[in-house]
Amino acid sequence: MEQSGQGARDVVIVGAGVAGTSVFLCLVRALGRGNAGRMRSIRIVDPNPVGRGLAFGDTDPLLLCNSAAEVNSLLADEPADFVAYLRARGLPGEPRDCVPRVRMAEYCRDRFDTARKTAEALGVEVAHVPAAVDSITAGTVRLSTGQELRADAVVVCTGVHRPRVPDGFAAFTGHPRYSPAPYPAARLLDPETGPPPGAEVLVLGCRQSAIDASLLLCRDGHRVTMTSPSGVLPAVRVSLGAPVREFPSLERVARLDPADPLLEEKVRRAAVEAVRSLDRTPLRRQTSSATDPVARLREETALVEADACAWPGAVMAMMEAVIELGARLPAARRRALLERHGWFIARYATAMTVVNARLLLAHIDSGALRLARAYPRAVAYEAGAWRVEWPAPGEPDHFGPGRFGPGRFDHVVNATGFDQPRLYWSADGTALHPAEPPRHSGTVDFLAADLRVRRSPGAGPEPVWVVGVGTHVRIPFSNHLRNVVRQARRVAEEVSGAADGGEGAAVARGTAV
Numbered sequence: 001m002e003q004s005g006q007g008a009r010d011v012v013i014v015g016a017g018v019a020g021t022s023v024f025l026c027l028v029r030a031l032g033r034g035n036a037g038r039m040r041s042i043r044i045v046d047p048n049p050v051g052r053g054l055a056f057g058d059t060d061p062l063l064l065c066n067s068a069a070e071v072n073s074l075l076a077d078e079p080a081d082f083v084a085y086l087r088a089r090g091l092p093g094e095p096r097d098c099v100p101r102v103r104m105a106e107y108c109r110d111r112f113d114t115a116r117k118t119a120e121a122l123g124v125e126v127a128h129v130p131a132a133v134d135s136i137t138a139g140t141v142r143l144s145t146g147q148e149l150r151a152d153a154v155v156v157c158t159g160v161h162r163p164r165v166p167d168g169f170a171a172f173t174g175h176p177r178y179s180p181a182p183y184p185a186a187r188l189l190d191p192e193t194g195p196p197p198g199a200e201v202l203v204l205g206c207r208q209s210a211i212d213a214s215l216l217l218c219r220d221g222h223r224v225t226m227t228s229p230s231g232v233l234p235a236v237r238v239s240l241g242a243p244v245r246e247f248p249s250l251e252r253v254a255r256l257d258p259a260d261p262l263l264e265e266k267v268r269r270a271a272v273e274a275v276r277s278l279d280r281t282p283l284r285r286q287t288s289s290a291t292d293p294v295a296r297l298r299e300e301t302a303l304v305e306a307d308a309c310a311w312p313g314a315v316m317a318m319m320e321a322v323i324e325l326g327a328r329l330p331a332a333r334r335r336a337l338l339e340r341h342g343w344f345i346a347r348y349a350t351a352m353t354v355v356n357a358r359l360l361l362a363h364i365d366s367g368a369l370r371l372a373r374a375y376p377r378a379v380a381y382e383a384g385a386w387r388v389e390w391p392a393p394g395e396p397d398h399f400g401p402g403r404f405g406p407g408r409f410d411h412v413v414n415a416t417g418f419d420q421p422r423l424y425w426s427a428d429g430t431a432l433h434p435a436e437p438p439r440h441s442g443t444v445d446f447l448a449a450d451l452r453v454r455r456s457p458g459a460g461p462e463p464v465w466v467v468g469v470g471t472h473v474r475i476p477f478s479n480h481l482r483n484v485v486r487q488a489r490r491v492a493e494e495v496s497g498a499a500d501g502g503e504g505a506a507v508a509r510g511t512a513v
Helices: 018-038 081-088 101-121 185-189 208-219 248-253 263-278 293-305 312-326 331-340 342-349 354-366 469-473 481-496
Strands: 009-014 039-045 125-129 133-137 140-143 148-150 153-156 200-204 223-227 369-372 378-382 385-389 411-414 424-426 440-443 452-454 461-466
Touching: 009 018, 009 148, 018 039, 018 101, 018 481, 039 101, 039 148, 081 101, 101 125, 153 481, 185 208, 200 208, 208 223, 208 354, 248 263, 248 312, 263 312, 263 331, 293 354, 312 331, 312 342, 312 481, 331 342, 354 369, 461 481
Parallel strands: 009 039, 009 153, 039 125, 153 461, 200 223, 200 411, 223 369
Antiparallel strands: 133 140, 140 148, 378 385, 424 440, 452 461
């Protein structure tokens, strides 16, 4: 593909979630700095309304953001914008609080409507197009409806959509008593598409999606058993908030030599040094070492409530240091780094809010929620029920009060997470597809520092940028919101022509934009 169009541009944003909305806001801000004549139209394409993506589209108040309100701004230059939005409307939410996810969706819509009026006053045509994108070719975006949109620049901001297929359940993904994902919650809670009233439900997974599913199901009167191969619940914290101070050890991480054979160990040491700079209490006393996951959940909840763990104050700085370092690493070394620190990602980077921890413990204590000791060895659907065979028949099969029965369930909920979004090249290499086509020549597995798509590392850039979760091919923790809005700001400057150095200028510091 080659860039089409001269002068005023037609821009298409693929995806109307947080990333797409942030790109739109940043484009409009760039126009307001004297670039209005460079933009003819901005179309944001998504089957869902603006802001109503998978992450924040649910209206159920039980589903909370996992990050603090203070880091949920759509604007990198105005980090307090989300908190200001909440306060202007009299909504509860202190900077360190985790608020219901629906507030983020409402915030996206509010800021989109305001920016739309600004753009239209500058003579730029703006539209939300309720469709999916089928393909992106030179100068054209083809939609699932058959409509074609002119596009001189395309910014792909699609989030996760395709649930992972859990081990042992590939043959059951279309079963009426199997929910492929916990979201949207309305489908999970509808007896026609979710479990029948008062059901015994098996939830596959033990991380954030599984916690959401279990809380929703227990609240609505079901009995739930959570299971996963690891059996490890996330750690507990108040929220994922902004770094509480500067951390020199973590600032050095971004400058480490990618070829250093001790790279992974140096990253670990930097993280430990950062936490110790907050509190000299040994890390083993800031977390629980219990092997029973319920006991560990109980102890870590008590530590948070006693304000006896300092490590959460450094987590975001750790993530951002790894983002900046990881963007400089070859793909294989980046994977090795993340695998080496998988324990940190599984338990601490994605730790649960203490609000959810308290709810889980209440359901465990009431007998409504159990944690299985192992993952099913075999599963079948017979005589109107799921029959689960556990690895050690006759052994206690769960953590928590009371015994659970022989492995019979009315419904199964897959909460093992989602596949990362990818872009696919058409078989002839002339088009990009956000969803996998029947025939293709491969995926986009490389992004340069400017986040523009290229056929290969040495090829010229296409008029297509990627922002958000899709940057996982280059950026660790690609769903980290503070980094997403920084990406949005920089890409919007390039697309609008406002970036210093002109089109294709390198991203700030060459790494985390």
